Amino acid sequence: MSEFRYELIKECKDTGARVGKIHTPHGVINTPIFMPVGTQATVKSLSSEDLVEMDANIILGNTYHLYLRPGQEIMKKAGGLHQFMNWNRPILTDSGGFQVFSLNELRKITEDGVEFISHLDGSKHFMTPEKAIDMQNTIGGDIIMCFDECAPAGADYEYTKKSMEMTSRWAKRCSDAHKRPEDQALFGIVQGGMFEDLRAQSVKDLTEIGFPGYSIGGLSVGESKAVMYHILDVTTPLLPKDKPRYLMGVGSLDALFEGTVRGIDMFDCVLQSRIARNGTALTSHGKVVVRNATYKEDFSPVDPECDCFVCRNYTRAYIRHLIKTNEILGARLLTYHNLYFTLRTMEKIRQAIMDDHLLAYKEAFFEKYGIAE
Numbered sequence: 001m002s003e004f005r006y007e008l009i010k011e012c013k014d015t016g017a018r019v020g021k022i023h024t025p026h027g028v029i030n031t032p033i034f035m036p037v038g039t040q041a042t043v044k045s046l047s048s049e050d051l052v053e054m055d056a057n058i059i060l061g062n063t064y065h066l067y068l069r070p071g072q073e074i075m076k077k078a079g080g081l082h083q084f085m086n087w088n089r090p091i092l093t094d095s096g097g098f099q100v101f102s103l104n105e106l107r108k109i110t111e112d113g114v115e116f117i118s119h120l121d122g123s124k125h126f127m128t129p130e131k132a133i134d135m136q137n138t139i140g141g142d143i144i145m146c147f148d149e150c151a152p153a154g155a156d157y158e159y160t161k162k163s164m165e166m167t168s169r170w171a172k173r174c175s176d177a178h179k180r181p182e183d184q185a186l187f188g189i190v191q192g193g194m195f196e197d198l199r200a201q202s203v204k205d206l207t208e209i210g211f212p213g214y215s216i217g218g219l220s221v222g223e224s225k226a227v228m229y230h231i232l233d234v235t236t237p238l239l240p241k242d243k244p245r246y247l248m249g250v251g252s253l254d255a256l257f258e259g260t261v262r263g264i265d266m267f268d269c270v271l272q273s274r275i276a277r278n279g280t281a282l283t284s285h286g287k288v289v290v291r292n293a294t295y296k297e298d299f300s301p302v303d304p305e306c307d308c309f310v311c312r313n314y315t316r317a318y319i320r321h322l323i324k325t326n327e328i329l330g331a332r333l334l335t336y337h338n339l340y341f342t343l344r345t346m347e348k349i350r351q352a353i354m355d356d357h358l359l360a361y362k363e364a365f366f367e368k369y370g371i372a373e
């Protein structure tokens with residue numbers, strides 16, 4: 001009997017948003033949820049203890065990166081990623097398809113799988129749906145992904161159609177190859193680019209195979225936000241209401257609200273940690289580029305309205321100094337705050353849905369943050 005279960009708790013009366021709980025062998029995920037990205041077995045500069053302290057329910061790992069380093073053998077000997085990184089809460093792993101395409105120019109896609117040259121050492125590899133599932137079975141994530149092709153931004157209808165159809169055939173192969181369905185939930189990934197009929201066909205193909213959850217892939221690949229939201233408007237309502245929906249690679253604070261109101265339950269994005277390393281903070285009043293000279297003598301907190309340890313103990317001037325001198329602590333403090341701020345915002349979104357207050361909260365947040373509706 002699978003320990004994976006989605007519990008729908010409340011549907012928003014004004015939008016497609018919902019509050020739910022995803023029950024997994026490593027604990028409960030409150031949705032809508034933002035998932036910090038821990039590509040190489042770490043959310044860059046943070047320890048597992050930091051992530052527990054900020055109450056991250058779930059983090060991401062990545063099959064492609066872990067397959068290349070440290071490799072399947074070491075992951076096996078470590079007893080899986082939870083043990084390896086001392087993280088005892090849920091983990092979701094991406095299948096590696098997206099990374100093979102996005103990190104490698106030199107690759108050849110065939111029906112059987114994808115041949116690619118490692119971006120690290122130039123070695124040649126051949127990834128198939130079966131190998132992607134086998135590696136995810138070794139990593140041991142509570143939620144794992146089908147091996148898919150994310151059609152490049154701007155791909156034409158014919159290419160996108162063929163790519164989506166192959167992704168659907170690969171999804172069936174992944175489902176057949178999955179050895180641990182009772183404790184690892186395999187999600188199908190909806191493709192179809194920016195074409196409504198292809199998106200609908202992808203949903204039909206995947207729901208006929210049947211998965212415990214569905215990801216929406218092929219977005220946040222360079223299309224405008226308006227196009228992304230339109231694709232969500234036509235795709236999400238086709239997905240089963242009693243299963244979680246995961247919008248891959250999204251997003252920025254505005255996209256988290258816009259995805260939530262369109263019925264998305266799960267989000268992940270590297271933005272929060274990536275901009276932190278460059279010296280940009282996310283605050284209740286929008287982005288603050290702490291590295292700018294403006295903050296040289298600003299001894300106020302990154303975000304006066306935030307209660308994280310960074311905002312309670314450090315100043316913008318100090319963090320600017322760390323970033324300017326390339327001190328590792330600068331990246332750590334801003335990463336911690338940006339993720340903490342995003343997680344707390346998701347918490348407030350969940351509460352607003354429970355209180356039938358989501359649209360009012362969204363409007364107030366956008367106004368303060370400086371997002372034009």
Ligand SMILES: Cc1cccc2c(=O)nc(N)[nH]c12
Pocket residue numbers: 094095096097098145148149150189216217218219220248249
């Ligand atoms: C991480 C990510 C972002 C954006 C899109 C995708 C996608 O289409 N497929 C996969 N497997 N991952 C994705």
Ligand SMILES: [Zn+2]
Pocket residue numbers: 302303306307308309310311312337340341
């Ligand atoms: Zn803070």
